[in-house]
Amino acid sequence: MERIDIPKKAIYRLSIYHRCLKRLVELGEETVSSSALAKAAGVKPAQLRKDLAYFGQFGTRGLGYPVEALAAMIRDVLGRERLQPVVLVGAGNLGSALLRYQGFQKEGFEVVAAFDADPEAAVSRGVQVPVFSEKEMEERLQADGVRLAILCVPGPIAQSLANRLVAAGVTGILNFSPVVLEVPEEVVVNNVDLALELEHLSFFVR
Amino acid sequence: MERIDIPKKAIYRLSIYHRCLKRLVELGEETVSSSALAKAAGVKPAQLRKDLAYFGQFGTRGLGYPVEALAAMIRDVLGRERLQPVVLVGAGNLGSALLRYQGFQKEGFEVVAAFDADPEAAVSRGVQVPVFSEKEMEERLQADGVRLAILCVPGPIAQSLANRLVAAGVTGILNFSPVVLEVPEEVVVNNVDLALELEHLSFFVR
DNA sequence: TAGTGTGAATATCTTCACAGCT
């Protein structure tokens, strides 16, 4: 595994660059300089160049980077060339909002199914994605070979659902529950902790 | 400003420690060791001790940290002793879910008002918080002296609303829009970019 | 003995600055 020494934050930035590049494609730009793209992404030019250099040489000295090709390479690096199916667990308030939220689809993720203890309730919230009983989770996950899950359940049950997801073959969890999940080390957990983000702001604001 | 050399991530961790401490308070624990608390928070003991040491000495050698007092000091450091009012801008799908979401209240934040171009629609989504027309934003912000805002509007209009928030005295923005906001340097922006988090996972999962 | 507080060592990440293409 050669990507061992790529800064984790660089991966985040890659996503941001990709988004900026998509805008440039729409504008019909053919090339972009590191300084222009860096500005759009809110980073320093040198950092952008270094981030890209981890994956190869894509630019032309004196000219810049080819917009289209660079976007394609980032998609490739991020594993976004063929799109990953995703499931969502816990279609409560936040969960069902995420299901209606267009942001994931816009970035090319397909939420193929949702699971909840009370599927009826979720459906009544206007969710389009099929919502199944949480009991069917394992069989459906395995049938579809799903590896990415969004977890939006209350704190106290988050760990046990995470365990079940992992056992069913999920290796990436986007966790909205305000809980530190324990998972085997081959599983990646990404925490989005809304209250924590607000709290963090409040430190800088007073 | 002496907190200049405190790792930014340490502030995040402080919030996590605080959450764990609250649980310990409920359980009636009087003291906790760095290793126990670190385990609960998902960090190494040495890191926990270092994080706390930035703010003073709170532990007793051979014994551990007093749960209650430590929680109080963290609240103090995070500026959470008196609670900050927060507003939410953009009560669409995601925004109104956040308004119904109990997580903020549970952590002691009060969302005092929401603003949207179409307040009726938001109210019809079952939002309890008063929703005002986006036009009234400035006057109400200034009246209440609000300094924290949650921004959940579509990308294209995010920057202009951020500008208005800043002009009206907001100094901390929790930004859910998939856009890099430009703000004066005294303003802190905290980005929560849902699609980006998923994309990040997909890199590690393939 | 159990467990904090911390300097020093290490690891990680960012920025500089410039050689080298086009």
Place this chain on the structure above:
DNA sequence: AGCTGTGAAGATATTCACACTA
């Protein structure tokens, strides 16, 4: 002339390891 690619320097953050103390 303009802009990339990158080694080296600098800045930050984490971890170790142990002196110290209740």
